[in-house]
Amino acid sequence: MKRIPIIAWLCCVTLTAHAAPGAHGPNGEHLDAPATVAGAATTLPVIEANTEGFELVGTLHEDELSVLVDRYDTNEPVTTGTLDVELGTIKAQSKMHHDIGDFSFTDPKLLAALRQPGDHALVFTLVTGNDTDLIEGKLAVAPGTDSHGHRQLGRVAWFVAALLAVLLLIAILWRIRARRSIS
Template sequence: MKYLHLLLTAMLLMSSAFAGPGAHGPDGEHLDGPASAGGAASSAPSVETFTEAFELVGHLSGGELSIMIDRYETNEPVLGAVLEVQYRDLTAQATFHPDLGDYAIDDPKLVAAISAPGAHALLFTLVAGEESDLLEGTLTVTEALDDHGHGHGFERRWLLAGTVALVLAAAAMVVVRRRRHAKEI
């Protein structure tokens, strides 16, 4: 029983390794991002830029670049505008989602190009009624993104924690078997 207690204690101590970077919350969000006083922080690659008239925030996640635009002075959302995004020789027009108030770029070639690790200089062309503006921003992707929009780097500590757990479990089983065998003799 003493060894079983030791095994359970070791597993409890190792359990913190399993909630480290890369862990997901109940809604799929990463639990390794910095804490935010104003709400949940996103670990998705993002771009923020502004001009005298407009400000833009975009997040690359779920196979699309989702973009919110508002007026710089008033924070009034810019709804139903025409937005085009250019990256190198690739250009795509955003689809406006009136239910969410965002614009989405889901062009497979453009999304694949900006999902690769690196700094991606983007040019946004916005036409809102009689107004138009060019906004430049850089989207920085630190690791390759998978099919649901965020990266998972291989971490050796997962392998180490699993190996330690298996070794401890095997050792506990050997001890229990030896005790049973000793009692039978």
């Protein structure tokens, strides 16, 4: 029976373990994400805020901050009017997507600021019909999250994986050399 050197075995096990996280299934779902009852959970940064009159949910995508607004008491979607946002000195106006019913912020300065890791205090100004409201909320962006919401694998992890691959190659070459010297 042939024996595999312990180093080679450890390298194979470690590389296999590092290959699994972040894998995607046939429908693009994350195989390493916990299962949810309502379907695939988003890892994109989300803001939820409300006042006595309105509530909003916003999601930071790669190319926009998409915000859904509804009336707090009735959950009736707000699809008319204007929605503006302030982040420090940055002010931006939204465009309404009537097909989806969301307000879309695409201002490059706003999006660049929101992509920075940290907690971003946002103040939304909603004007619809005779109603006006200020809605304050916080968008938390975790360090190491890319624009698709995936956690980025750090350089250290890539270095460790490459080092283990080199060690595996050395172990295999060492084993081949040892066999040749016996023959």
